Amino acid sequence: MNLLIKSATIVDQNSKYNGKKVDILIEKGIISSIKSQIQNSHNYKEFNRDNLHVSLGWFDSSVSFGEPGYEERETLENGLKTAAFSGFTDIILNPNTNPVIDSATDINFINTSTANHAVNVHPLGSLTKSAKGIDLAEMYDMKKSGAVGFYDYKKSIENANLVKIAIQYSQTCNTLVCVFSEDEKIAGTGVANEAASSTHLGLKGIPALAEEIQVGRNIYLTEYTKGKLHLPTISTQEAVTQIKNAKKKGIDISCSVAIHNLFLDDSLLAEFDGNLRVSPPLRTKDNNKALIKAVKEGAIDMVTSDHNPIDIEDKKVAFEHAKNGTIGLESAFGALNMLFGFNIAITLLTKGRERFGIETPSLEIGSTANLSLFNPDGAYIFNEDNIYSTSKNSAFIGHELKGTVYGIVSNNKLVQNK
Template identity: 55%
Template structure:
């Protein structure tokens, strides 16, 4: 069927003249042909869903799967199915694989493996060779093959000069550099946020200072060099202030926050559940309050699921030895919707597209259909039955989420959840 008719859909898109209006939307051959109060098209396949809302397709700026090398955590095929079910029409796929994505051939592999899927995959090349933090990787070659940014996933760039050179070099081809906000000399062997809970539980702490020092250093370097910097997954009150001040100065910097750090505090750690062992570590209510304020006022540019699958062996072990990370694609929208209004949710899930060089397509006549279909209402308890990822290490298990994802429309394909 080449035509699809979405009936009675509330459009959530501030760039569209139909924003917050209930409309019928006719899509033919992947293009939005008509938007009107009522459309009759006998040849079209009608989609009628309870309280249907549609927005521009969502983008997740930090996703890990496993393939190549760690297929037991997650394959690309099942990972893309998970992303589609979770409402994402585009994801930035980190190079935390084996081998890492540090060359042209690695980027080609990902692009070839994911071509034509309903979910668009944008590979993130590592900033350094083998993600070791010593020598810059083949940045220009990777960019020409389709890498949208450069990031050693959750590995701090210890060498300030290396970041300086990266920021200078990437200006030649509009490259986007990411720098993980943690100073390892301060964090050392810390496991969780350094606060009252870490002391009570006898767990080594990662001070907020380790994040804030690294961000301060990175912003000084950016001011010196120019270039484009993205700071992924900030987590502290002071970090929000630092980035707000940098933006006021006119520095070309953006940042994201992980859904885990926006919803969960280090109070969750009392049972030593390793699903809550994440990076950045879960912080305090005071930090969450500032992060939410930063998201609403635009200091924070977007929310990421920070989807990071790990096997049972990696997680069902002593807290000290467990891997960092939680899956988050399936729960990201519901967790976000439970704490902010719908317009803020959609802005948070689409706000980083332009920064990562992804063309935004408004919900308007003549545009390509790049849509997420959802119902913003209704609460439920997130459980394993909602997880389609191979790995089940979810920090949101047992939490009350709000809203339902119906599916996505992209690349002339529609994907609807059963």
Template identity: 45%
Template sequence: MKTLLKAVQILDVSSPFHKQIRDVLLEGNKILKIDKDLSKKETYEIYEANDLVLSPAFFDPNVHFGEPGFEERETITNGLKVAAESGFSEIALVASTQPVIDQAYLIENLQQKTRNSKVKIHLVSALTQGLKGEDLAELFEMHNYGAIGFSDDDSPIQNANLMKLALQYTQSFNGLVHSFPAEKNILGKAQVHESPTSTLLGLKAAPSLAETLQISRDLAILKYTGGRLHIPLISTKEAVKLINNAKEDGLNVSCSVSINQLFFTDERLNEFDTNFKLFPPLREKVDQEALISGVLDGTIDFVTSHHRPINIEHKFLEFEHATSGSIGLESYFGAMNTLFGTEKSLEIIQRSRDVYNLNKPVIKEGNEIAMNLINPKLEWCFTKNEITSKSKNSIFLNENLLGKVIQNFY
């Protein structure tokens, strides 16, 4: 069956039709024809409405589901359904499962389980065995089985020599080492960011120094060793400055930020809503502004949904005892579009593939389909009715958002 998209604006910087309004005819998994006015036929499935946008599908390299080991949070089957409905044709799962994805055969098992999914799964597998930060995992073997990076998730690598060895060893196969930006001794048992808000609320807090000290150490090691370093989920104005300086010095470093940090500040903690308990924690307005500027000028390479399902019994607790994390796939585009507008949002979203050396889908005749049909002007409220995820722990609950993926083709 053929599908006809009438008068859609194509927003794809890699496409010869970028910013143009065109009809797009699809057949099977291919883009059959792109032209100004394609004839309708009764046998076509037709999408026609004012102001629709066609974009390449999304990729998020920082996604948690739960399975294997934590299926009560999210299963792979349902998680992939959520990803598809939210506009993601590719995701990368983080290795903090049970068992930890620290061996090549575990990657193969997940690939076999998801081989028929229309959403492609990549793995950011464990950097150290069991995420314990003591010994390097089977990095080369996992790379050969398709791991696109190595990370201990939100467990910082405390051993500086281990980080040095990781950066040296992975250069032989151009591997990407992740290092979560938190100095654990300074972080301690902090619940939130150290600020006037934390003082007012009486919560245990840690300063931005916990983040920037770790980043400074890792950048110093990178300067010594060479290699490729990714710093995920930065959250402070000082981090933006450090990474900008490192890039200007020629270091091969990339970084990301969570959409949560761009949309909210720690002022939202006043009601002790555990959906706002995150790691890294929400920061102050000055940090938020610096992060947004860093995204716009390219210092921050991409924005992630930081999708982290947490089952209700770990969220429905006093703030101090609740687990950090928020789901994010379903609210991601609406939040991005609200902050940056449609054209800029889509340009930012596509940058994540560059960091992981993945091919970008391009809207062009003859190419395989990996596209989203978007209503960029749709105003909507993100309620529990919008959540397909098994866990419902969303920081965006009851937020008004602008723009939504209404159909995907992949």
């Protein structure tokens, strides 16, 4: 692919071109020139949009589709199109399919099915067989087939010894174990954050303690094994404090937060909208402020859309019967741009690859083009017209977001929105 990107402002804190408006020439998928003006002497395809900005390709550490098994929620093909239209060049794909991804054969299926796409798919394998939390899955074989880590998506593992052994074993194959932190016995049958709002609405609460006690346990296991661990989608201020203290002690721990747990809070549950039922639950505004501060300070390592398509039949029901999950790829940039401004938003959207052993691209001459194309200006109300996913279960519907994604350049391909 040969492409000339015209009049683009580069957003990359690590590049000498940061903040400059330039033309970018891409030849056979490689950035061959970056100048204030480049003549199109070879009559290459040109890309020119209003207020065009360019950054390194965006990365999301927690994305779910449906295939295999839940194709009615989202196929791999449409999911990857959604990711590209939303500005993402790299995604970590969760193993919560049917059957779950827990063998080398399953990893090979994902890799074969997503090969030759503009979006790079980095699959996770289930940490335990069938994600039942009883026996470890074939970690070494999955690693050899291309798994970048292991995770029983949204399932806390009750057996602490199993987590200990998993962390120890992961060191032999140099890969990352991810563990969801929620004590299921404490969470019980709760459906919302335990607070004044849940009491007022008559909803069974999930106390913050359910997360915090598990975070503490998982930190201790990491310290004991001298291994490394990733805690996806934490949601409480105390969990952040524990992780910060662990890092100060030199424990190799990392964490992410879902964008909806930064942007939305439990006061919205008065609508009893099933799209707002997520795991971990939406918490208080004060808690959100603490999480936002932790993101700015770097105590939280990365943000994620935690994109999780769910059938309409499982969302258009009474709140307490709705399944957990919201899609989030399409709203990720707009929400972060509203919260932090586009410079910080882009920094957040390009962080996290190295933790999973994925090389971070560069925006320099001679580099393979891995770029996201966008306009950071322009507020709008997010609605179903902004959704590319087959499932429409977005917690962001009706909320004001900011900025437009134009597409991506990756793997020698240009994918652009209409």
